[in-house]
Amino acid sequence: xxxxxxxxxxxxxxxxxxTNLLATPAPSVEERxxxxxxxxxxxxxxxxxLRREVEHLNRQFAINSSVPAQLQLSLSERVAQIEARQxxxxxxxxxxxxSVSSIENLTEGFSFAGYARSGxxxxxxxxxxxxxxxxxxxxxxxxxxVGRLGNEIDTYASVTFMKESQASNGTHxxxxxxxxxxxxxxxxxxxxESQIHVQQAYSELYELASFRDIxxxxxxxxxxxxxxxxxxxxxxxxDMDVVSLEGTGxxxxxxxxxxxxxxxxxxxxxxxxxxxxxxxxxxxxxxGTLNQFFDDGRWQFxxxxxxxxxxxxxxxxxxxxxxxxxxNRLNEAGLTPAGSGWHGLLAYHRPDFFGQExxxxxxxxxxxxxxxxxxxxxxxxxxxxxxxxxxxxxxxHTRLSDYWRIAPALVAERSxxxxxxxxxxxxxxxxxxxxxxxxxxxEMVYEFSWQTMDLDPLSYHGRQAASGDFWKFTxxxxxxxxxxDFFERPELRLFxxxxxxxxxxxxxxxxxxxxxxxxxxxxxxxxxxxxxxWF
Numbered sequence: 001x002x003x004x005x006x007x008x009x010x011x012x013x014x015x016x017x018x019t020n021l022l023a024t025p026a027p028s029v030e031e032r033x034x035x036x037x038x039x040x041x042x043x044x045x046x047x048x049x050l051r052r053e054v055e056h057l058n059r060q061f062a063i064n065s066s067v068p069a070q071l072q073l074s075l076s077e078r079v080a081q082i083e084a085r086q087x088x089x090x091x092x093x094x095x096x097x098x099s100v101s102s103i104e105n106l107t108e109g110f111s112f113a114g115y116a117r118s119g120x121x122x123x124x125x126x127x128x129x130x131x132x133x134x135x136x137x138x139x140x141x142x143x144x145x146v147g148r149l150g151n152e153i154d155t156y157a158s159v160t161f162m163k164e165s166q167a168s169n170g171t172h173x174x175x176x177x178x179x180x181x182x183x184x185x186x187x188x189x190x191x192x193e194s195q196i197h198v199q200q201a202y203s204e205l206y207e208l209a210s211f212r213d214i215x216x217x218x219x220x221x222x223x224x225x226x227x228x229x230x231x232x233x234x235x236x237x238x239d240m241d242v243v244s245l246e247g248t249g250x251x252x253x254x255x256x257x258x259x260x261x262x263x264x265x266x267x268x269x270x271x272x273x274x275x276x277x278x279x280x281x282x283x284x285x286x287x288g289t290l291n292q293f294f295d296d297g298r299w300q301f302x303x304x305x306x307x308x309x310x311x312x313x314x315x316x317x318x319x320x321x322x323x324x325x326x327x328n329r330l331n332e333a334g335l336t337p338a339g340s341g342w343h344g345l346l347a348y349h350r351p352d353f354f355g356q357e358x359x360x361x362x363x364x365x366x367x368x369x370x371x372x373x374x375x376x377x378x379x380x381x382x383x384x385x386x387x388x389x390x391x392x393x394x395x396x397h398t399r400l401s402d403y404w405r406i407a408p409a410l411v412a413e414r415s416x417x418x419x420x421x422x423x424x425x426x427x428x429x430x431x432x433x434x435x436x437x438x439x440x441x442x443e444m445v446y447e448f449s450w451q452t453m454d455l456d457p458l459s460y461h462g463r464q465a466a467s468g469d470f471w472k473f474t475x476x477x478x479x480x481x482x483x484x485d486f487f488e489r490p491e492l493r494l495f496x497x498x499x500x501x502x503x504x505x506x507x508x509x510x511x512x513x514x515x516x517x518x519x520x521x522x523x524x525x526x527x528x529x530x531x532x533x534w535f
Contacts, residue, residue, distance in 0.1 A: 468502025
């Protein structure tokens with residue numbers, strides 16, 4: 001076994017361990033100095049007591065000259081040793097105070113956050129490892145997620161470290177780095193499957209001294225680096241982003257144009273893979289985004305333009321599978337992919353569930369060309385110029401009674417001419433999660449999902465037309481630190497999931513789970529456990 005293969009995990013473990021040590025509550029500098037001062041005073045008292053004893057003995061020596069002179073010398077040496085120890089202790093007190101101050105300066109403004117999940121399941125048909133993911137259905141190939149509860153067999157973990165500081169002029173700076181990894185193997189050592197990577201690494205400046213006299217920029221935040229957009233939002237019980245803007249670039253947030261109009265602007269880059277076969281130069285795409293918020297953030301209008309002049313350009317080295325007769329790059333359907341696109345989102349955010357406890361969000365998304373990938377903006381380089389897509393998403397959660405909570409979600413999409421002229425994708429997902437709080441630490445969680453689809457990919461990736469329904473029901477006894485909220489973590493779950501789907505869906509693709517041995521339509525039970533946490 002090659003131990004070097006595990007060094008990334010070892011480094012991360014040491015980093016997290018050291019962070020935990022730093023984060024452990026410790027006595028303040030004042031408390032530590034008080035303890036040291038008490039020890040110094042005790043040493044001074046010991047020295048004074050010994051001096052008095054020596055003086056007493058000296059007086060006795062004067063009376064009784066028979067007391068050996070060696071004893072007098074021994075006592076004097078003892079006093080000198082104690083005085084030296086006292087001086088050393090005072091020096092150590094000063095050194096320790098300086099060290100404690102340095103440590104507190106290092107950890108001041110430091111924080112970290114994390115998310116993790118890990119689970120296993122068993123399939124009743126195979127009597128072996130279960131199958132699944134929130135995107136396991138044919139509609140998942142174009143973003144159609146189904147409920148995640150009892151349907152995740154992976155281990156995923158991410159840790160985000162943040163350090164903030166303040167300059168003498170009052171300007172604040174913040175550095176953020178996020179490290180993540182995911183795998184499906186249940187083995188404790190899994191370097192071969194590890195995908196550990198730096199997901200974010202960027203810096204921000206805010207409360208800039210130079211902006212204090214400019215009202216619209218007073219609260220603005222400048223940033224640059226690799227990051228996920230701050231205002232991404234998702235449907236957690238589907239494990240699906242409603243919108244996700246990610247890449248490497250720069251931007252400015254929180255430009256307050258008026259009291260009810262706030263603007264974010266960013267410019268990011270992504271990669272679509274190799275362009276120059278000889279030099280492995282990336283095909284780069286560029287995404288410019290204006291994200292606007294109105295009525296104290298209740299309404300959101302987001303517009304992105306995507307441009308990639310290399311995506312449909314000529315290759316330096318011609319290969320039949322990659323280019324057409326004119327030398328233009330081809331997608332996997334043998335067509336020239338788009339070189340640009342547009343993406344738009346109109347969203348409505350409520351901090352309550354129509355006047356009740358909870359929250360509600362709705363979003364309408366539309367995309368053209370490279371913008372027809374509606375969830376992850378600018379991430380799909382295979383889309384053709386005529387690609388267009390429309391999606392509606394609505395979700396929220398509220399309380400039904402003192403002991404019952406409910407979280408409904410509905411997502412529907414229609415897209416055409418995505419990868420092949422004339423292809424057509426239609427799907428709709430309805431998901432409902434219920435939680436019954438039985439004790440302070442235990443609740444029963446139920447999730448029902450139904451998805452209907454009508455897909456005609458025209459043989460893209462070898463996929464066949466498929467039309468039908470998928471449904472799933474999960475029962476999950478759940479332990480948690482405190483019951484009463486959908487987003488309270490950690491959660492430790494047992495689950496039993498029953499799922500079934502239309503027979504026509506088994507023939508959609510030879511590369512997905514449906515239709516494989518031991519995983520065909522007709523009903524499947526899966527049982528397992530899962531941990532999920534964040535902080």
